[in-house]
Amino acid sequence: MHIGKVVGNVVATRKDERLVGHKLLIVQPLSVCRGSIRPAGDTLVAIDAVGAGIGEMVVYVCGTPALRVAGSSGAPVDAAIVGIVDCVEAPAPPEE
Amino acid sequence: MHIGKVVGNVVATRKDERLVGHKLLIVQPLSVCRGSIRPAGDTLVAIDAVGAGIGEMVVYVCGTPALRVAGSSGAPVDAAIVGIVDCVEAPAPPEE
Amino acid sequence: MHIGKVVGNVVATRKDERLVGHKLLIVQPLSVCRGSIRPAGDTLVAIDAVGAGIGEMVVYVCGTPALRVAGSSGAPVDAAIVGIVDCVEAPAPPEE
Amino acid sequence: MHIGKVVGNVVATRKDERLVGHKLLIVQPLSVCRGSIRPAGDTLVAIDAVGAGIGEMVVYVCGTPALRVAGSSGAPVDAAIVGIVDCVEAPAPPEE
Amino acid sequence: MHIGKVVGNVVATRKDERLVGHKLLIVQPLSVCRGSIRPAGDTLVAIDAVGAGIGEMVVYVCGTPALRVAGSSGAPVDAAIVGIVDCVEAPAPPEE
Helix, strand or coil: CEEEEEEEEEECCCECHHHCCCCCEEEEEEEEECCEEEECCCCEEEEECCCCCCCCEEEEEECHHHHHHHHHHCCCCCEEEEEECCEEECCCCCCC | CEEEEEEEEEECCCECHHHCCCCCEEEEEEEEECCEEEECCCCEEEEECCCCCCCCEEEEEECHHHHHHHHHHCCCCCEEEEEECCEEECCCCCCC | CEEEEEEEEEECCCECHHHCCCCCEEEEEEEEECCEEEECCCCEEEEECCCCCCCCEEEEEECHHHHHHHHHHCCCCCEEEEEECCEEECCCCCCC | CEEEEEEEEEECCCECHHHCCCCCEEEEEEEEECCEEEECCCCEEEEECCCCCCCCEEEEEECHHHHHHHHHHCCCCCEEEEEECCEEECCCCCCC | CEEEEEEEEEECCCECHHHCCCCCEEEEEEEEECCEEEECCCCEEEEECCCCCCCCEEEEEECHHHHHHHHHHCCCCCEEEEEECCEEECCCCCCC
């Protein structure tokens, strides 16, 4: 999984019918570097299992495991938000 | 999933027979950065579930989940377009 | 999938026995940028379903879907060539 | 798999219920370069099969195989720590 | 698959029990560029199906297909060495 920030959503009327009912959220991946959190790489589009909103920090899963979140819809998805981050505990390492 | 733009298609007469009947579209990945959309990384080739055309912005899925779009053809594919984007709602964040 | 160019092959006498009978071709990934085609990233090794030769442009599939090409051999592969490219239709976009 | 260093953990109260009981550790990937070990790329979030703690060097697995670590919980995960590294044996190559 | 060079191994006493009996080799990915072979990207950790040793050039497979090499051990792995490279045949292309 990775942590990311929800930065938007995609509106798509014409889509695979198994996606109907799934929100498509745009997520900016984040990385932890020496105790601070920063954007890392390009955005992706994820479905949402936990009611995340724009601006929230989340945990998301990619690839085939995301199908477990799609569940009985059978939706063809490769990314899903599986948690809302309360906090990240990542102490800055001592200087070496 | 990711958003991308259809920029072309591939013509291949000699191919795995399970691919016959699937259009092979070339997709330029896009990323959302501070509210604007820009190309991000190298193109890929995807089959199409929704009738996308050149120049359209789409949502595509990668990896094993794309096999769900191939369906009963059993085609060996790792990317599939699953939606046409009407719009991307990604407000530019406030300056920090 | 991606387009690529076959640039060589790997000779390996000692190998997983399920790979016996599969050619191992070296493929240089290609990307389409504003209507032209250029190398993109590092080479990979793929089995071949369509009789591709050195110098040919191909379409290849990665990951678990490539197992569909390995078929009954049960070979542990993560990339397979699934088509020979006749041509790539990717008009250069108008200047914006 | 890759080697990495545990640099923190994520606290998430609202999450897919199948993740309850799994610790979510933040891992910094490491790479071996000419006999020395250095950080490589962005952090990820992994569940833990072996009781790893912050500061420890670990081996982790990504993608669908990580589901084997989730086991009967059925948790939607794409990364899991599967070993604690005692040491890395990687002699620096002779100068060429 | 990719070609790579075995550059070391990982010693891990505490690990998922299904990994017991599997050697964990460190592999430096290699890429073929205009007929010559060079390191490409960060190292990974792979199990070994063919008795590879440090310094040898190998072919390895990543992702779910590597589970085929783990076989009945059920080990959670995402990379496996599947061949020892005798030679790479990659003629330098003519200047264009």
